[in-house]
Amino acid sequence: MANKTSNPERFLHLTSESRAAKCFSVVNPSTGDLLAEVPDMAPEDVSKAIDKADAAQEHSATLLQTAKMNNVDPLAWLTQTLERIAN
Known part of the structure; x- marks a missing residue:
């Protein structure tokens, strides 16, 4: 079950231009449920x-x-x- 964080566009203003298009899934390892889709962000x-x-x-x-x-x-x-x- 995805929560509101599954909307990666909410974080795009915090990412570098080159990384803004890349996102990855965060999955609950015990259930396999999608927790969020988040942008790939530099440190x-x-x-x-x-x-x-x-x-x-x-x-x-x-x-x-x-x-x-x-x-x-x-x-x-x-x-x-x-x-x-x-x-």
């Missing part, structure tokens, strides 16, 4: 992706802390924010 591309994920996590943590300090349920606030963005 520097992986580092860049990790740095961006770290920055996003820090930003999210700050937003959730702010919600808690203002006595707002962080999950409800996040849900409402994502709904506004989607619409």
Whole structure:
């Protein structure tokens, strides 16, 4: 069963031009199920992706802390924010 990560286009902006067209499958070795299709990334591309994920996590943590300090349920606030963005 593939998850949302099976959409390798989500990561193409992080890859070098020469590698952007190449993808590989990530398979659960115990079941053989496809877990994801991911782009072939150079080590520097992986580092860049990790740095961006770290920055996003820090930003999210700050937003959730702010919600808690203002006595707002962080999950409800996040849900409402994502709904506004989607619409």
